[in-house]
Amino acid sequence: MLPRKRKRIGKFVVWLLVAVMVFGFTGCSQGDDGDVKTPTQGVQPTKPGDSKAQGDDVGQEAGITQGANQDADTTPEPTEPEKEVRTDFYISAIDEEIPSMYEYWKDYFSIGIAITRGELLNDFKGELIIQQFNSMTCGNEMKPDALLDREATKSAGTETCPVLKFDSCDEMLQFCMDNNIKMRGHTLVWHSQTPDWFFMEGYSNKQDAVFASREVMLLRMENYIRLVMEYVNTTYPGVVYAWDVVNEAIAPGDGGEDGMRMSDSFWYQTIGSDFVEKAFEYARKYADPEQKLFYNDFNTYESAKRIAILKLVNKIKEQGNIDGIGMQSHIGMSSPTLLDYEETIRKFGETGLEIQITELDINLDTNTEEDFIKEGTRYKRLFFTFKNLVDTGAANITNVTVWGLTDEGSWLNKDGKRYPLLFNQVLETKPAFWGVLMDDGIPLY
Ligand code: 9MR
Numbered sequence: 295m296l297p298r299k300r301k302r303i304g305k306f307v308v309w310l311l312v313a314v315m316v317f318g319f320t321g322c323s324q325g326d327d328g329d330v331k332t333p334t335q336g337v338q339p340t341k342p343g344d345s346k347a348q349g350d351d352v353g354q355e356a357g358i359t360q361g362a363n364q365d366a367d368t369t370p371e372p373t374e375p376e377k378e379v380r381t382d383f384y385i386s387a388i389d390e391e392i393p394s395m396y397e398y399w400k401d402y403f404s405i406g407i408a409i410t411r412g413e414l415l416n417d418f419k420g421e422l423i424i425q426q427f428n429s430m431t432c433g434n435e436m437k438p439d440a441l442l443d444r445e446a447t448k449s450a451g452t453e454t455c456p457v458l459k460f461d462s463c464d465e466m467l468q469f470c471m472d473n474n475i476k477m478r479g480h481t482l483v484w485h486s487q488t489p490d491w492f493f494m495e496g497y498s499n500k501q502d503a504v505f506a507s508r509e510v511m512l513l514r515m516e517n518y519i520r521l522v523m524e525y526v527n528t529t530y531p532g533v534v535y536a537w538d539v540v541n542e543a544i545a546p547g548d549g550g551e552d553g554m555r556m557s558d559s560f561w562y563q564t565i566g567s568d569f570v571e572k573a574f575e576y577a578r579k580y581a582d583p584e585q586k587l588f589y590n591d592f593n594t595y596e597s598a599k600r601i602a603i604l605k606l607v608n609k610i611k612e613q614g615n616i617d618g619i620g621m622q623s624h625i626g627m628s629s630p631t632l633l634d635y636e637e638t639i640r641k642f643g644e645t646g647l648e649i650q651i652t653e654l655d656i657n658l659d660t661n662t663e664e665d666f667i668k669e670g671t672r673y674k675r676l677f678f679t680f681k682n683l684v685d686t687g688a689a690n691i692t693n694v695t696v697w698g699l700t701d702e703g704s705w706l707n708k709d710g711k712r713y714p715l716l717f718n719q720v721l722e723t724k725p726a727f728w729g730v731l732m733d734d735g736i737p738l739y
Contacts, residue, residue: 377734379734379735380733380734380735381735383666383670383735384723385722386720386721387422387425387717387722387723388418392425393731394425395426395727395730395731396426396427396428398730399677402680402681403680403693403694404429404693404694405426405429405693405694405695405696405730406427406429406430406431406652406694406695406696407423407427407429407430407695407696407698407699408432408433408480408653408695408696409423409430409698409699410432410433410434410435410703411432411435411462411463413699413703414466414469415465418721419699419700419721420469422699422721423475424473428474428475429477429478429693430466430469430475430477430478431477431478431652431653431695432463432466432480433698433705434462434487435462436462436463436479436480437481437484438482438484438487438489438492438518439487439489440462440487441459441460441463441522442456442458442492442518443456443457443459444489444497444499447497448496448497453496453506454510455513455514455521456497456514456517456518456521458518458522460529467529467530467533467534468530470530470533471530471532471533476533476534476535477534478534478535478536478537478538478650478695479526479534479536479538480541480590480652481537481539481540481541482518482519482522482537482538482540483515483539483541483561483569483570483573484542485558485559485562486541488560490560492514493505493506493560493563493564494506495510505560505563505564508564508565508566511561511564511565512565512572515561515572515573515576519539519573519577519580520579520580523537523580523582524580527581527585535585535586536585536586536587536588536617537577537581537585537586537587537588538589538620538652539573539587539588540570540574540590541591542555542590542591542592543555543561543569543570543589543591543606544591544599544602544606546596546598546599546602547598550567551567552567552602552605552606553598553599553601553602553605554567570589570606570610571613574587574589574610574613574615575613577615578614578615586618586648587615587617587618588618588619588652589603589606589610589618589619590619590620590652591603591620591622592622592623592624592653593622594621594622594642595621595630595635595637595638600638600641600642603619604642604645607647608645616647617647617648618692619642619645619647619648619649619650620650620651620652620653621642621649621650621651622653622697623635623652623653623654623655624654624657624697624706625655625657626656627656627665627669627672632675632676632679635676635679636679636683639683639688639689639691640683640688642689643688643689643690647690648690648692649689649691649692650691650694650695651680651691651694652695653695653697654676654695654696654697655696655697655704656669656672656714656726657714658712658713659710659713660713661711665713666713667737669713669724669725669726669729670724670726670728670736671729671736671737671739673716673726673729673730674736674738675738675739677694677729677730678732680694696715696716697714698714698715699715699716699717700715700717700719700721701713701714701715701717701718701724702718702719716730
């Protein structure tokens with residue numbers, strides 16, 4: 295692993311020197327405005343041979359001042375060296391040096407990856423993650439159904455305090471600690487991926503089980519949050535920087551108060567409409583002071599949902615128990631419009647809370663070259679929007695996380711083959727990757 299890395303770094307330095315000599319650095323610089331953040335320029339690897347050829351031309355074109363008595367009419371106009379525009383997007387992340395997304399965006403927000411344990415422990419994927427991301431989310435391994443231990447809970451014999459196990463996520467937290475990657479804790483209170491028995495008297499999993507009382511459920515919730523936070527924060531201090539305290543509690547039209555999800559939420563049905571406030575109250579009580587507490591949801595750009603989320607988070611903000619809103623952002627190629635999407639970020643930004651794009655992917659269901667470029671454009675425009683919103687102070691976007699490393703591993707494949715992410719199955723970069731890096735080869739429109 296290491297020798298390969300050193301070799302790549304050697305190649306990288308050569309490219310870097312050639313690029314600096316020939317083209318200078320280009321990128322998202324805002325010129326001389328000292329207050330404006332500028333993403334660290336991603337190095338755009340070029341084939342050393344091609345660059346050399348272009349460099350020679352540049353040298354000839356630049357030689358325009360020879361001879362003071364040169365005829366003015368025939369003096370060639372100074373021309374900018376033509377910039378090489380990327381046409382080969384499929385670079386093997388295993389064999390070639392590619393720019394780092396988190397380095398590129400480090401003055402703006404962290405760049406995160408949602409990953410499963412199995413993928414993370416693959417050497418190539420692990421190395422790529424270290425190179426590209428400085429934030430991680432466990433795809434499934436920190437959800438209640440992964441942490442709750444029913445047998446141990448039943449044996450412990452208390453109605454109010456579950457017993458947890460952390461073997462699902464231990465290695466992932468350790469990986470983050472070893473490689474200086476920060477973790478988004480996902481997720482504490484969610485109607486989905488929380489076993490039914492957790493809501494029942496006696497932790498029963500029988501058909502005729504009955505709900506535990508509100509009082510019991512409040513204690514179970516508080517103890518669950520406390521136990522997760524205590525374990526993670528003492529075993530892996532400093533690793534988790536943000537918690538998705540409550541996930542997907544809003545579903546306008548589902549019958550709950552103030553647009554809350556009710557029909558499939560046992561949290562709502564056992565505790566009542568204040569379960570979200572209570573979850574944030576407990577989370578604040580047990581979180582480390584520097585950890586940020588988030589409300590996280592999907593389709594946040596739908597207007598009824600956006601309004602309900604704003605009402606909810608503003609109430610919790612008044613109580614001092616929330617720091618941010620997570621916009622999952624599982625989006626399509628044309629829906630939502632970027633106008634609606636941006637409008638939502640602006641509205642959320644007005645709350646003064648942090649915004650994190652927590653689960654970004656683009657549901658592309660075709661795999662033509664043309665569509666891959668269009669997908670790259672959509673990624674580029676999204677990041678262009680994020681950058682603009684941060685630059686203008688409209689929203690404090692602190693993280694952008696993509697929901698999966700390769701198309702192959704995406705959750706979206708459950709509905710048929712999808713191509714929503716930045717790398718293909720053989721760990722080559724897709725146009726989408728270069729879009730995130732604002733590469734000139736990807737059209738912005
Ligand atoms: O990526 C997760 C997938 O592997 C699981 O099968 C699925 C089950 O609910 O959850 C996926 O992650 C979800 C995330 O935790 C919350 N937002 C929606 C994500 C995609 O379903």
